Amino acid sequence: MSGAGGTTSARLLIHASGDIPVDTPRVPAREAAKHELSKPMYHENDPDLLHRGLNRIWNWISDLLDTASGSAPGGPLGLVVLVLAALGLITALWWRLGTPRRTVRSADALFDDSARSAAEHRATAEAHAAARRWNEAVQERMRAIVRSLEERALLVPRPGRTAREAAAEAARPLPSQAARLHAAAREFDDVTYGDRTANQQAYRDMSALDLDLETTKPLLTPAARGAAE
Structure with a gap:
């Protein structure tokens, strides 16, 4: 059998046996392989959509960290x-500034529906302080301050008044205590609405302001009288 004749006979035998011919063109072979690999049996263990997404995110973060560590002074340790x-x-800024304060709304009223005297608020504040419940003590002492100013006719009782509004109104007849009044209102808002925790010193400052206001002579200017009327 000659070389050319042997080759022709081998190809005919391969075709006759039903096997894939060895000289299949490249494009049909690629399409056949793609079709074969698309069968579900080859993808039973593939990750689902969620895991593929997580893998992509993790790869992105890893590449970002690698890039940052390469450009940071000192390499990975510097990063x-x-x-x-x-x-x-x-952390330092969060500790210093506290939780971002919400916009004060009318729902953030200083008093609830109960009408208690300044003395009653002070007694409740002292009870909380004795139990070292400083948040509640600060809140009740601020209410005692505002109720006392209402009882002295320096503030007109007004439902829905907030601590900041009370401080701004009280600062008119009591300008020498304006800074402390505003600080007390901020402290009240921080522990009531800002998820801050008061301490013993905060309560002492609030109590000292309450006592000092009792002996502070109001400045009854026309503007101050208008605010109290």
């Missing part, structure tokens, strides 16, 4: 130092 410094700065 860790920079991240820790940034976290420390954020």
Whole structure:
């Protein structure tokens, strides 16, 4: 059998046996392989859509960290130092400024529906302080301050008044105590609406203001009298 004849006979035998010919063109072969690999049996263990998304996010974060560590002074160790410094700065600012305050609404009224005297609010505040419940003590002492100013006719009783509004109105007849009144109102709002925690010193400051207001002579200017009427 000659070489050319042998090759022709081998190809005919391959075709006759039903096997894939060895000289299949490239494009049909690629399409056949793609069709074969698209069968479900080859994808039973593939990750689902959620895991694919998480893998992409993690790969993105990993690439970002690799890029940052390559450009940061000191490499990966320098990047860790920079991240820790940034976290420390954020923590310090959060501690100093506290939780971002919400816009004061009319629902943030200083008093509830019960009408208690300044003496009753003071007694409740002292009871909370004795139990070291400083948030409640600060709140009740602020209410005692405002109720006392209402009892002295320096503030007109008004439902729905907020601590800040009371401080602004009381500062007119009591300008020497304006800064302390506003600070007390901020303290009240912080512990009531800002998720801050008061301490013993905050209550002492509030109590001292309450006592000092009792002996502070009001400045009854025309503007101050108009605010109290």
